[in-house]
Amino acid sequence: MERNIYLSNTDMEEAVARYLERLDPAISRVKKEAVDIREARGRVTAAPIIAKLSSPNHNAAAMDGIMVISDRTFSANETNPIVLNRGIDFEYINTGHLIVDPYDSVIMIEDIVALNPEQIRIMVQAAPWQHIRPIGEDIVAGEMILPENHLIRPMDIGAVLSGGVTEVLVYERIRVGILPTGNEITDNYESLAKGKIFDTNSWTFQAIVEELGGIAERISPVEDDYETLKKAISALAERNHIVIINAGSSAGSKDYTAQLVADLGELVLHGIAIKPGKPTILGMIGEKAVIGVPGYPGSAFLVFEEIVNPVIRALQRVATEKPTLARAIVSRRIVSTLKYREYIRVKLGMVGDKLIATPLNRGAGVTMALVKADGILVIPKNSEGYEAGEEAPVELVNDMAVIEKTIVSIGSHDLIMDHIGSILTRKGQTLSSAHVGSMGGIMAMKRGEAHIAPIHLLDEETGEYNQTYLEKYLAREEVALVKGVRREQGFMVACGNPKNIIRVEDLKRSDVIFVNRQKGSGTRILTDYLLKKNEIKSDEIRGYDRDMTTHMAVAAAVESGTADVGIGVASAARAMGLDFITIGFEEYDFVIPEKYMETDGIKSFLQVLRSQEFEQILKELGGYGM
Numbered sequence: 001m002e003r004n005i006y007l008s009n010t011d012m013e014e015a016v017a018r019y020l021e022r023l024d025p026a027i028s029r030v031k032k033e034a035v036d037i038r039e040a041r042g043r044v045t046a047a048p049i050i051a052k053l054s055s056p057n058h059n060a061a062a063m064d065g066i067m068v069i070s071d072r073t074f075s076a077n078e079t080n081p082i083v084l085n086r087g088i089d090f091e092y093i094n095t096g097h098l099i100v101d102p103y104d105s106v107i108m109i110e111d112i113v114a115l116n117p118e119q120i121r122i123m124v125q126a127a128p129w130q131h132i133r134p135i136g137e138d139i140v141a142g143e144m145i146l147p148e149n150h151l152i153r154p155m156d157i158g159a160v161l162s163g164g165v166t167e168v169l170v171y172e173r174i175r176v177g178i179l180p181t182g183n184e185i186t187d188n189y190e191s192l193a194k195g196k197i198f199d200t201n202s203w204t205f206q207a208i209v210e211e212l213g214g215i216a217e218r219i220s221p222v223e224d225d226y227e228t229l230k231k232a233i234s235a236l237a238e239r240n241h242i243v244i245i246n247a248g249s250s251a252g253s254k255d256y257t258a259q260l261v262a263d264l265g266e267l268v269l270h271g272i273a274i275k276p277g278k279p280t281i282l283g284m285i286g287e288k289a290v291i292g293v294p295g296y297p298g299s300a301f302l303v304f305e306e307i308v309n310p311v312i313r314a315l316q317r318v319a320t321e322k323p324t325l326a327r328a329i330v331s332r333r334i335v336s337t338l339k340y341r342e343y344i345r346v347k348l349g350m351v352g353d354k355l356i357a358t359p360l361n362r363g364a365g366v367t368m369a370l371v372k373a374d375g376i377l378v379i380p381k382n383s384e385g386y387e388a389g390e391e392a393p394v395e396l397v398n399d400m401a402v403i404e405k406t407i408v409s410i411g412s413h414d415l416i417m418d419h420i421g422s423i424l425t426r427k428g429q430t431l432s433s434a435h436v437g438s439m440g441g442i443m444a445m446k447r448g449e450a451h452i453a454p455i456h457l458l459d460e461e462t463g464e465y466n467q468t469y470l471e472k473y474l475a476r477e478e479v480a481l482v483k484g485v486r487r488e489q490g491f492m493v494a495c496g497n498p499k500n501i502i503r504v505e506d507l508k509r510s511d512v513i514f515v516n517r518q519k520g521s522g523t524r525i526l527t528d529y530l531l532k533k534n535e536i537k538s539d540e541i542r543g544y545d546r547d548m549t550t551h552m553a554v555a556a557a558v559e560s561g562t563a564d565v566g567i568g569v570a571s572a573a574r575a576m577g578l579d580f581i582t583i584g585f586e587e588y589d590f591v592i593p594e595k596y597m598e599t600d601g602i603k604s605f606l607q608v609l610r611s612q613e614f615e616q617i618l619k620e621l622g623g624y625g626m
Helices: 012-022 026-027 154-162 202-213 226-239 257-266 298-317 368-372 415-429 440-447 467-473 504-508 523-534 551-560 570-574 601-610 612-621
Strands: 032-036 066-068 082-085 090-092 104-107 112-118 118-122 145-146 168-170 177-180 215-218 242-246 266-270 282-286 287-293 325-330 344-351 356-358 375-379 392-398 405-411 430-435 453-455 481-493 514-517 565-569 577-595
Touching: 012 026, 012 266, 012 282, 012 298, 012 481, 066 154, 082 368, 090 514, 104 325, 118 266, 145 154, 145 415, 145 467, 154 168, 154 202, 154 226, 154 344, 168 577, 177 226, 202 215, 202 298, 202 504, 215 226, 226 242, 226 287, 226 440, 242 257, 242 298, 257 282, 298 392, 325 344, 325 375, 344 392, 344 405, 344 415, 344 565, 356 375, 356 405, 375 481, 405 601, 415 430, 415 612, 440 453, 440 467, 440 577, 467 481, 481 551, 481 601, 504 523, 514 551, 523 577, 551 565, 551 570, 565 570, 570 577, 570 612
Parallel strands: 177 215, 177 242, 242 287, 325 356, 405 430, 405 453, 514 565
Antiparallel strands: 032 168, 066 090, 066 104, 082 118, 112 118, 266 282, 282 287, 325 392, 344 356, 344 375, 375 392, 453 577, 481 565, 481 577
């Protein structure tokens, strides 16, 4: 057998890129399988996971104390304490327990004075629904818990189970065959004869594969014999997605790996411009990846980290992780108590040269913040928090390479943003959506803190959407208004519409409880426009001051019976099984700075927006038009 010569001296980045491109067919053919979520840690989702149930699925006390009828407490104050009777005016309740009719509020135990077992005195009034975790506070039935191509972590399992889902579709685990070679290699660790070397590399490789979530098939060392090696390599390639051949990749007379790969399949590349690790071999046997790793431990470990690791992750659809610290601009004001050191989970994304941190839900019962977080922002004790636009230190829990590819969307909420984000993961992009309302999106755009601001803002004078607001608030900014979707807005009511709510005037009926959207949202502006048009004052509507940050949260309030009606989009009503009375269609569009229009992220976003797949999603959701 003649000595080998290196076929190339390729730069690392080019070598990995070329090889991963060559592996595209293999990546697309990785099989999918249904598994129990309780056994799915480390697996990668092959489809979005949609909640079947809301969490919590009942209105629950957020504090230990008493549940009361709020209307009966309004006269209570320090100069006018009132006495409540157990079983009539109040009942004791513990954190997490069910709120039952007719009670609609909770007073903390420290705010009551027990007079006897059946009577208490209060000096504070209770607002409706205070200290109560409403149905769907954490997860709302019909919303996406996890997107596809998501690596399932322990906290994800809890979130998925909270959403009533036990079986999920995942990609099969990547199988890696590990073949140590060399006459001098032994796996007899009881003694070591002269001229022999313990096989340590293959056990290291096995541990890394398993840590990455793969299945390792390590076999005992194979001697340097062409036919024996050929048989072993062929067998491993038959059973695994990847074959790692350790040693035999150099230019020695018995270094057969390159020739074997060429004979059995395709030698893609031999020789990479790194030291140590130059003799690395990249090849294919059919659609199976075959990688020849140098024998010296230093070289072997470097090549495994820099080449094998990305290959396994590519087949698993998992991004590389490099935890680090960073400083980020806070996109929204965060208020904290002076008494505690507080940990805020945040979504991160690069907008220009700014790392933007968007705070996630801080509720004690919330698991979705754990699922979605890219980082943790720590507010020290004796600090009141951070103002919007301030810089703060962030501990990353997601890879900066992923964060840098994150498209930051700040503005109006809609279910379609989750679906767009899920599709974008296939393109190597992540979408971070902060639901702060249309006007919040306009202000974020003005501060240069977002790539996209979804808006649906009605001009009361012209009846048109969005353009007037750009001219008023962003006249000095170079932004584009990208047409998005037409969506149906209307009244979301319980199935069968038991209160027969059909007109705006019905909102002021004494038997109707309304649930609103937050100030600055396009839906809130539409609501106020309708009230003004029909000469209805906000204080005539029961529940006007109770607001939610998403359409799904409004729908959940109606579905749970804590409200009779809310204004929102048809898709949210449909997702929650509610009836829907159409008010009309509106324009849900996207404000995008001109300077980002040609970036990879925005181009990918626009491709998804105009795709047939997205059009099909709109049809399935219902209530949309292009």
